[in-house]
Amino acid sequence: MMRILLTNDDGIFSEGLAQCWEALSSIADVWVFAPDRERSASSHSLTLDHPLRAVEIKNNWFAISGTPTDCVNLGVLHFMKSNPPELIVSGINFGINIGDDVTYSGTVSATFEASILGLPGVAISQEMGIGADLKRTASLSAKIILFLKSKNLLQNSTIFNINFPKTKPKGISFCHLGKRHYEESVVENVDPRGKKYFWIGGAPIPSHPEKGTDFEALFQEKISITPLHLDLTNYEKLKLCKNFEEELKGLTE
Template structure:
């Protein structure tokens, strides 16, 4: 059997993580190391200032006390895959999208980044939601898509090169209404300041950061539609992400600039 290491940033109890486990456990040996609590928007952070405790939930399923998704993959590889790497690292299913520049904040994408650093084919998968207040979300399309993609990887090869990961976003549709798959580029996310300022019962001020409205625009001279546009049109978005953040097109202009100083 192939092996898959799972994590997420919504916590070990997340409906999305449990749906991902359910979808994949019949086609692979699944190991889970997930944060003990929600770590949304924690980015690609490792915990260096305190010890981390791994707590067993059930066989091959652990929560990492106060750990980030990156910690989970880092320690999961160290603890359970000392002699042979897993065939895949998958992070998700995230509650909410991870598109455009949101991937730089995302703990979900960071979990896949950690896998890619160690040369393991890695995937981040996120579910677009229309109603955050629901106690139950429908992951049927996400489960169907990730199963299809994983089976294709296992029967052939991972489509990306070293230190690259696949970022998948699932529209809020059913398997009968979504239009298929689109290969996309990360969109241009438009942000607004949504910090709320208030006072606690002792009169002390505090801030609470809210969710930004999902606004975007297409990039100038884009060669592909964006992940945002694909989702809005009813497609599953597949975006290849590279860990090399170098802006290659700016290397020569920067060299010219410093030489003219």
């Protein structure tokens, strides 16, 4: 039976995590390593300035005093070291992770860490609102994972970012990341003690979804599946810059 490490960024007591575990347990041996509290938008942060705690709240369910990235590390490199997982699954997240949001997402970043460790990762997120059904999403996620595995798509370091519409899905679309536009906003206020505080973040700016993107898939009430990778190199720009290497030699002489 396949072995899966399951994590999230909404915390160990998240309903999305519980539903995902329930569905995945029918196809795999699932171990849970999840933050002991909300860690949304923690991105790919790793805790290095203080020790981590791990509390086993029930059999193979560990609450970790760190980020999703910490959870993956502790699970793979310590608790499951003698019999490592074949796949890292992160979710089900409350809210979609599409476009630029994947760079902020703790949910998606857990799969980035999986990739660094040489393991495939699948991030699962649910659009919230009327009609959202975590149990349905969990069941479909298990089926999609089995499909990807049967097609040999869950190879080492492969990442898939999957987002579910709030309604019953009308299909599945393999697509690329879109571009989410936000109002550039920082709200300043004063607390009861007279000290200033700030909230970062504006509301999304409505726009028509670009063709072939995860935005379009969800707009069409489809499941979006986007393959991701960690190589951030701009190869087009690199090719251009190579032309100037000779000119730069003099700077180091």
